[in-house]
Amino acid sequence: MAGLIKNLRVTQTGSGSRTLQEAHRRSMDFFREACRALPAIMDRYNLQEVTTLADLRSKIAAEFRKHSKVSNLKVVDMLVFKGQEELQYCVDHSKQRHHLLGQYIIGKEGLAGDVHKLGETDHGESEFLKNFYRGNN
């Protein structure tokens, strides 16, 4: 499994999916593989205090859900391939802890948005400052 052996190739090439069912099956297989690699990833990056397995699973499911409306088979295959590549980087420790924290655990909204997520306490001082941190994007 991807999590146990470093440098095991997760990405798969080959002939593309021919039907939507096959593409769906491919993406679900990849989801299962990602979930199975999660305990090793949590171990490698010391994420035990920061998040739980269930939470990470939900985050991965949310990433999948972003592309739930895609129906072009080639696009689905490409998305699965990119996802597998991302998983490969996480498993191989090519990424670092702050990458995972920023991209998945806290997420983009946490970094430049709601300051509560960064762990700062809110004393109710300044709405202006909160909007300032949140930015205009």
Add this chain to the structure above:
Amino acid sequence: MRHAVRALHSCVLRRLQVQVQLDLPLKASVTPATRWCRRMFSDEAHATHLDRGEVVARVLDVVKTHPKADPTKVTESASFQDVGLDSLDTVELVMSIEEEFAVAIPDAVADKISSCPEAIEYIASHPSAK
């Protein structure tokens, strides 16, 4: 002298024939004699089939704590779609069940689990579910 001994040796050996009784049945049935020498390979040897009530309680618990599931609709005979989950949520739920019971469900089997009774049935019959 040596030849005589050898001749006697071969004569004796030819006469001595152990009666082999092939009355063992072809299929290994568990007779009192064979019970104690049944080979216990790992899954069978450490089989701790969980109590069914406990399996039901724990599976329903896992389903209820899924963020997208509607806890009021979770019953022992509900399908995951009734509870409000789509196909991606179903896969995620099956992975949660795998984590809860410390088993590894093969993909082909996992694809078929789409309701509470199926999940309960699988876990209850899995020999090394914890």
